[in-house]
Amino acid sequence: MAEARVGLRTADDSKSSWAVKGAGTPSFEAKYRVRGSDVTPDLTLRFDSVARFLQDVATDDLAASSFGSTDPYWIVRRTIIDVLEPIAWPGAVSLERWCSGLSTRWANMRVRIVEMPEINAFNPAPRRPGVIETESFWINVNVSGFPARISDEGFRHLSVGAPEERLRWQSMNSGAPAEQPSVDALQEREHVIRATDFDPFGHVNNSAYWAVVEDELTEHPDIRTGPHRAVIEYLKPVTPDSRIMLRRRRVSDRLSLWLLVNDTVVATVVVTKG
The missing domain is CATH 3.10.129.10 (Hotdog Thioesterase)
Structure with a gap:
C-alpha cells in the first residue's frame, strides 16, 4: 500500500x-x-x-x-x-x-x-x-x-483525504556554518553551472541542483551502501550570471551542503545514511 x-x-x-x-x-x-x-x-x-x-x-x-x-x-x-x-x-x-x-x-x-x-x-x-x-x-x-x-x-x-489543511513551512535543514576551518569542514569549492541547467524561467532547474549532490557522493560512497535520505531546500533562484560556491561538512553519517551565491545561501542539502 x-x-x-x-x-x-x-x-x-x-x-x-x-x-x-x-x-x-x-x-x-x-x-x-x-x-x-x-x-x-x-x-x-x-x-x-x-x-x-x-x-x-x-x-x-x-x-x-x-x-x-x-x-x-x-x-x-x-x-x-x-x-x-x-x-x-x-x-x-x-x-x-x-x-x-x-x-x-x-x-x-x-x-x-x-x-x-x-x-x-x-x-x-x-x-x-x-x-x-x-x-x-x-x-x-x-x-x-x-x-x-x-x-x-x-x-x-x-x-480530499489530506490529513492536514493548515500546513506551515518549517525548514528541516540548518543554516550555513561560518567559513572558518573546523575538524569536520571540507574545503569550499565552486560548482560550475552549465547552459543545460536552466529552465524556461531562466533559473537553474530544481533537478540540476542534484548534480552537486551526485558530485559530492563520489567522495562519500559509504552513504549509499544502505537506505539513505536526502533533503534539499531551495531558498533563492539562481540565474545564468551566478557563481555557485559550495560549503561542505561531513559529521558521522551526515553530509551537509550549502550552495552560496555572493555569500548568500541559495540552497541547502542534507544526506544521511541509515
Missing part, C-alpha cells in the same frame, strides 16, 4: 515515519522507463533522475487535473527523497502521487516510486524491486512568480 508522511521537522527524522495513505485519498499514477542516461556507473538511479521523474509526474498530474488551467504555476521549495531500496537500470518505474497536506497557497505532494526491474547484458542478475519514497513542498504562484491562493477547485481536489 502507498504511504504518506506529514509533520517532518528535521532531515534526520526516522524513515519509518511514512504513515499509511487514506483509502479515500485520490492519487495520480504514471509509469516511466529508466534509461541508461539516468543511472550512475554502478547502474543505480541518480538523484537528479529521481527529481526529473518527480517533475514529469507533477506536470502530467496537473495536466490531467480539473484545476490545471486555474493553477498552472507551481514552484518546489523542498524535496525529500528516501531511498529504501535502490532502483537500477534496466527497468521501469511506477509513480503514485497524492496530496499529504496543504494550506491556501501551498501543498505537500507525496510520490512513491516502485521499480519494475528487468535484466539485460549490463545487469543480468535478478534483483528486488527498488522503492523510493518522496515528499515535496510545492508553492502555488502567479505568472510573476509570487505566492498565490490555490483556486477553490484546486483546494477542493487536493484536500
Whole structure:
C-alpha cells in the first residue's frame, strides 16, 4: 500500500515515519522507463533522475487535473527523497502521487516510486524491486512568480483525504556554518553551472541542483551502501550570471551542503545514511 508522511521537522527524522495513505485519498499514477542516461556507473538511479521523474509526474498530474488551467504555476521549495531500496537500470518505474497536506497557497505532494526491474547484458542478475519514497513542498504562484491562493477547485481536489489543511513551512535543514576551518569542514569549492541547467524561467532547474549532490557522493560512497535520505531546500533562484560556491561538512553519517551565491545561501542539502 502507498504511504504518506506529514509533520517532518528535521532531515534526520526516522524513515519509518511514512504513515499509511487514506483509502479515500485520490492519487495520480504514471509509469516511466529508466534509461541508461539516468543511472550512475554502478547502474543505480541518480538523484537528479529521481527529481526529473518527480517533475514529469507533477506536470502530467496537473495536466490531467480539473484545476490545471486555474493553477498552472507551481514552484518546489523542498524535496525529500528516501531511498529504501535502490532502483537500477534496466527497468521501469511506477509513480503514485497524492496530496499529504496543504494550506491556501501551498501543498505537500507525496510520490512513491516502485521499480519494475528487468535484466539485460549490463545487469543480468535478478534483483528486488527498488522503492523510493518522496515528499515535496510545492508553492502555488502567479505568472510573476509570487505566492498565490490555490483556486477553490484546486483546494477542493487536493484536500480530499489530506490529513492536514493548515500546513506551515518549517525548514528541516540548518543554516550555513561560518567559513572558518573546523575538524569536520571540507574545503569550499565552486560548482560550475552549465547552459543545460536552466529552465524556461531562466533559473537553474530544481533537478540540476542534484548534480552537486551526485558530485559530492563520489567522495562519500559509504552513504549509499544502505537506505539513505536526502533533503534539499531551495531558498533563492539562481540565474545564468551566478557563481555557485559550495560549503561542505561531513559529521558521522551526515553530509551537509550549502550552495552560496555572493555569500548568500541559495540552497541547502542534507544526506544521511541509515
